[in-house]
Amino acid sequence: MSEVSLHKVVKRYDEVEAVRGIDLNIADQEFVVLVGPSGCGKSTTLRMIAGLEEITDGAIKIGGDVVNDVPPKDRDIAMVFQNYALYPHMTVAENMSFGLRLKRFPKDEIARRVDEAARILNIKDLLARKPRQLSGGQRQRVAMGRAIVRNPKVFLFDEPLSNLDAKLRVQMRTEIKRVHQKVPVTTVYVTHDQIEAMTLADRVVVMNNGVIEQVGPPNELYHTPATRFVAGFIGSPAMNFIPCTLDEAGGGGLAVRLPDGTTLSVPADRSARYKSHAGKSLIFGIRPEHLTEQRPARDGEALAAMSATPDVVEPMGMETLVYFSLGDDEVCARFNPSANPQVGAVTAMSADMANMHLIDPNTDKVL
Numbered sequence: 001m002s003e004v005s006l007h008k009v010v011k012r013y014d015e016v017e018a019v020r021g022i023d024l025n026i027a028d029q030e031f032v033v034l035v036g037p038s039g040c041g042k043s044t045t046l047r048m049i050a051g052l053e054e055i056t057d058g059a060i061k062i063g064g065d066v067v068n069d070v071p072p073k074d075r076d077i078a079m080v081f082q083n084y085a086l087y088p089h090m091t092v093a094e095n096m097s098f099g100l101r102l103k104r105f106p107k108d109e110i111a112r113r114v115d116e117a118a119r120i121l122n123i124k125d126l127l128a129r130k131p132r133q134l135s136g137g138q139r140q141r142v143a144m145g146r147a148i149v150r151n152p153k154v155f156l157f158d159e160p161l162s163n164l165d166a167k168l169r170v171q172m173r174t175e176i177k178r179v180h181q182k183v184p185v186t187t188v189y190v191t192h193d194q195i196e197a198m199t200l201a202d203r204v205v206v207m208n209n210g211v212i213e214q215v216g217p218p219n220e221l222y223h224t225p226a227t228r229f230v231a232g233f234i235g236s237p238a239m240n241f242i243p244c245t246l247d248e249a250g251g252g253g254l255a256v257r258l259p260d261g262t263t264l265s266v267p268a269d270r271s272a273r274y275k276s277h278a279g280k281s282l283i284f285g286i287r288p289e290h291l292t293e294q295r296p297a298r299d300g301e302a303l304a305a306m307s308a309t310p311d312v313v314e315p316m317g318m319e320t321l322v323y324f325s326l327g328d329d330e331v332c333a334r335f336n337p338s339a340n341p342q343v344g345a346v347t348a349m350s351a352d353m354a355n356m357h358l359i360d361p362n363t364d365k366v367l
């Protein structure tokens, strides 16, 4: 079993506290992605798991054993970086087998493992080539192959796709997911790209400012973010945040009042949850996909009518992004292209209040 667990892990560089006491338990075979903006501490966390950085305080366990003082080479981990660090003078097969040859594995065992990894990664035809004869995506596969042949307890990926162009990134993302399904080794993967995090992870760990904001499966973070930071970080285009007042409406109901005076009824099943905040100034959070052209409700939706005057319209093919101003804020909606929204024309819209969020501006917590 190769669980990885972090217990109150701290990393301090002089006066900078890069990681501020994080707790995280990663199950055997789980694929966990650490995501967050630049400088939030995700690479430092990964490097501490790898043993490339000493930890200032706390404990890290791999497979149940505390590894705080175990050097990287004895942690039974394999790391894949963004610069693949392949040896230019060696063939693909030699690059993949290098670590095993150093450890004096028997020749036939090395051949078997390289062959198996090449099959999984679909690079059997490339084994005799040198790195310079490979495309970026092929080099990335070889770097993964080199990790797979070692049969480690844990894979660590540090932004492995950031050197690839946009199209290749998407292909390799799918490839990494496919490889993990075939070789389900416990994986910790670092990226700043929330889409990469959502698509790859069993569980996403959102970091900010050296702490973990929230941990959960991708859809849980998307639908029930715990903080304003997570709500704004997960999802693209990002969630809209609009200052509002929570009004008492007739019959014990509640309504969100926006800066332009529009009121949107809060679904009855949220009343109990929000009741104690009635009368307060809050932040209304709603994703662009829950603000659309006016339309009939589908199952589970609670549509409220509003109107807006688009100032920018961006056709994307499968949808059209519509931007409009509300008070001091720019708001984004996602329309069906057939609604044909026009700049400058007052446009009827639907807000799906079954997917609304309310945020306390004092704590930044989602209520």
Ligand code: ADP
Binding pocket: 013, 016, 017, 018, 036, 037, 038, 039, 040, 041, 042, 043, 044, 045
């Ligand atoms: P991320 O990977 O999320 O971009 P890092 O883990 O690389 O962030 O860095 C977290 C914080 O620690 C940043 O403020 C960074 O400047 C600081 N930091 C990282 N490495 C060092 C170092 N070797 N010396 C001093 N500060 C560092």
